[in-house]
Amino acid sequence: MVSTRRPPETRRPRPARFPVSCQVAVLGGGLAGMATAARLQAAGVSTVVIEAHGHVGGCAGYYRKRGFSFDVGATTMVDFEPGGVGAELLDSVGMEPVPGERLPGYVAWLPDRELVLHRDTRAWHRERLRALGDTARHRAFWAELDRLAHVFWDASRAGVRLPMRRPSDLVHNLGAIGPRNLPLTRHMNTTLGQALSRHGLRGEAPLVGLLSMLVEDTVHSTVDRAPLINAALGVTIRGAGLTRATGGMRGFWRRFTEHYRTLGGQLRVGCAAQSVHGRAGAFEVLTSRGVVHTEQVVSALPAATTARVVPALAAPLRPYLQRDEGDLGGAIVVFLGVPDDEVSGQEFTHHQLLQDYARPLGDGNNMFVSVSAPGDTDSAPPGHRAVMISTHTELADWEGLTAGDYERRRRETGERLVGLARRVHPNLGERARVWDVGTPRTYERYAFRPRGAVGGARQTPSNANQNAIPHSLGVPGLWLTGDSTWPGLGTVSCALGSRIVAARALKAARRTAR
Template identity: 65%
Template sequence: MFRTDVQNTLFDVAVVGGGLAGLATAMRLQAQGRSTCVLEAHGHAGGCAGYYRRRGFAFDVGATTLVDFEPGGVGAELFAATGMPAPAVERLPGYVAWLPDRTVVLHRDQARWRDERLRRLGDSPAHRAFWGQLDRLADVFWGASRAGVRMPMRTLGDVVHNGRTLRVRDLPLARHVGGTLGGALRRHGLRDDDPLVGLLSMLVEDTVHSTVDRAPLINAALGITIRGAGLSRAAGGMRGFWQALVRHYKSKGGRLYCGWRATGIAGRAGDFAVHGPRGTVRARQVVSALPVETTAALSEVPGVRAALEPFVRRDAGEQGGAVVVFLGVPEDEVEGRSFTHHQLLRSYREPLGDGNNMFVSVSSPGDLASAPAGHRAVMLSTHTELAGWEDLDEAGHAERRDKLAALMIEEARRVYPRLAERPVVREVGTPREYARYTSRPRGAVGGVRQSPANANQHAVPHDLGVPGFWLAGDSTWPGLGTVACVLSSRIVADGALRRHRKAERARRHVRRAA
């Protein structure tokens, strides 16, 4: 049970879900003098960008790198806003994409990347025009995203705010909001260019969980260029990153309650109640950093479920899963490569997923927080359709899991020929494990597959119109991944602060009138 002092505390904001969106929102509010708590169902914070430990190894279970945590970037803004010293990181030079017939290095250095993509993927006028359009969109909308552009626009204030995030000369680019990446490729005559489309397909599946033909053009442009915003790996991987965030949050007076699973959210603005087996937490405002369908199921707050049900129905078929092979191996199995991160495509003709588009992440040499001396932690991850893992008995699930893991290891041997010959740890996570350990419905990870029908102006709003109740995370604008979650936390924290100030003014007015 909770201590009596906790149950008798009225927090300014209770955040349900200790993933990156949830903890970042709480950090921002705590830094502004608001009293906050984060309620996390599992043993430590992290969510789908977290980690777990086994036999001296620390494995990243989702994100393995940090993007845009450089000076001037999204992550750096979070640190500045919360007074947090930037954690120790290794600046990665990029990573290697292994296509069926060539390799392409996605350099951090933008001049080298521009040269590499033309040299390895085609230097025709059409290629140059296509990349030029993508770069222009990315430059403009990265700037708008960092400036806090709000989507979906629901008020005149949103329209005015968003107009200020774009320069007048850039406003015509807004016409691309309804376009797709496939449409742009067709306009340039490049839709049948296998190497180009193969690389872009991998990048948009990883960043907007979509296909080339369905991915919104602007979102795809941001996802494709995201590595240029700066790629880094925290010392100790995601474990080291989360330890730094939690330590800072607690040092500012924030309260993190792990092993605290919410079973219901009730009440109204000024007096919400988050119920769980360990007791009830009361707060003036609530932020749900859980998936939309989970929030809808938990909420007893008038108006929330009705507001979310259309989005739940719309996106029911747009969820995806992941399979990850976790390997703790002797260091000599992964030596000989200057890059520690790689992405592999086995075939241009087969659908992506289940090993065809696989990311390989290896902990850095000497990172003893991730692996014992003389060893390295390796994560092999691929997307998968959820339906293929459902209705399997234990034997059927084990057979499919082991077959796919063997395929993934064999594919990764294109990069590291001796990988997993003598593993100290060899474990596999499937949607069934993600459902068990993250409580994500069906084991879905990340947000929904983005398309013009559910992104941007059609995204799930942070503010449902229910005073004091907010949504944060990768099911809302701007979408998927760690960068999106940090941007989402800024929008939600700003809204919660405005609400808090308005409520305080109202209370002062009542006191003066009395």
């Protein structure tokens, strides 16, 4: 019999036994948590990441089955181009860019037309006028959106801080936005729907349909509720650059986790944070595997979970949780492992589909189809591709079901989504080697999201930007980051939030050391 044990020099060191001590304990190994820990570790602050799942990633994670690797949430990395928020993260921790497919854009399939959301800005400008209208009103609307996007992408990359809690935040933000762009902040409480109405375009079904899809995917809101500035950023993510890592999110996380460990960071997976007690400089984090002693704690868990695990933050978080409870949503994802010829007839690997202008979005009316790149054998066996079909859903629709009713709804929903995706790939799923469907119950069970809610609250002027959950609720040594805090949703937001929190935790650590 051939031994399968690794040679001694290649075996991973056994994790240290509990109890463990560090300067900063990070709760949650999603992108916000891992990015915060890596930034601190690279700056010389010792960290431990505590993750309940068997591997890191959270809602930007993955799972494997029969040789396929599927992304369970985010399928692309946003703004990892030179100068971008994601690239700044990698630079700050001394990590090389992650190899992957640099998407040239993706196709939007509207009920009565198709258009390509090109990465190239000039091509996108031509395409949107061709497909959605080329009048003075259209041009004025797009010019306004473009200016907002340009200014606030730059401000985001400069690390703008919200909500502002102290004079230093105001001074920093003035520098990030620039005095000449300060008048644009008047749009903080404006919605995308109001901007469309102001330009006389609220009744343009194709334009509103496309924008609705884009803002639901990026700020999880509707045209009439989405903050205009946030919507402008969401609508332009294709221009900020989308990249699918080789191997999908698993490929990204393999590299990022290895680099974090190389920096000296400690990672505890399969280890649930149960409670946090103590004070700044002397916290105890009780986990399912023992106690972590730490000077500071960063919670990258959902806000509701943070309130349960960290009693000191329960009361400060309560008003935010009550405010946002009705704005939580879920997701459905179909995972297919298929032969290459079922998806090889399209130039683009990513597509977004809207079925009906008049129906509410979600449950298949707005869905995203992501396909691994040809030849990406880290995502699929040779000759095959990994396919993810995702759509939003209401949490209540999946609650209170019997086991039989749940399985029936899950199966029927999966079949319907695959059927709708056949508009792009006519033979999709006919010879699938893997066919799985994830629902809010799946995210609750495997990603430990309360009720299966993903992505944080749907953004509106009343809960975003200056009204967002802050990174500090006034309890020394305790910090929050992730999709429940500013700036909110998506990988780029988590990377930006990690930058803010890591800077503050680093400052506190240096003050303690003195």
